[in-house]
Amino acid sequence: MIDMSPNLVLVVTIAVLFTVGVYLLLERSLSRVLIGVILIGNGANLLFLVAGGAAGGPPIVGVTPDGEMSDxxxxxxxxxxxxxTLGMTAFLLAMAYRSWQLHRHDEVQDDVEDRRIARLAAIDELAVRDSDEEGPVPTLDEEAAEAHDETDEGHPVEEVAR
Structure with missing residues (x-):
């Protein structure tokens, strides 16, 4: 009978790769997100191999008996x-490079809509108003003019684009 219990070192390695990968995915820096995606991809690869069971012979009918073939x-x-993982890595590298070209950093900025929803949640107000409510409803352009982005100070897009 084949021993199907996984190696404890591999299981701990998989857990560490996934844990560190998820932690890095939650960061705002694209370079950290990129490393997180790579770690999660490597953790998934190890998980697939460990879940596949013990190694066996080549899965060629007639060469290896049925019970000894690997999956x-x-x-x-x-x-x-x-x-x-390679495709995601290339995409994130391109995004980080473009962000560096435009802003001289690779931080992901808050979206205007995200800021509006966070502000409304802080004052415990609904994010969406009914169309029959009274009062002026600010447009997205008006809210964008109010938003302050601390990462853009001193680096307007027009200056960096030149």
């Missing part, structure tokens, strides 16, 4: 996960 599905899943 090719986890290996195919790992190859797919590698491609997905």
């Amino acid at each position: 090719p599905l986890p290996q195919a899943m790992v190859l797919t996960a590698i491609v997905i």
Whole structure:
């Protein structure tokens, strides 16, 4: 009978990769988000291999007996996960580079709509008003003019774009 219990070191490594990866994904810096995506991708690859069970012979009918064949599905899943992680890495690198070109940092800024919802939540007010309510409803342009972004001070987009 084949021992199907996973190696404890691999299980702890998978847990650490996922934990650190999720922590880095919650950061505002795109370079940290990029490292988080890479760590989660590597954790997923290890998880697929550990979940695949013990190694066996090549899965070729006639060469290896049926009970000793390894499952090719986890290996195919790992190859797919590698491609997905590579695509996400390229996308995040492009976003971080573009952010560096425009703002000289790779921090993700709050969206005007996010700030409006956070402000309304702080005063315990509804984020969406009914169309039959009275009173002036500020437009998105008016709210954008009110918003203050501390990361853009001294680096207007027009200056950096030149």
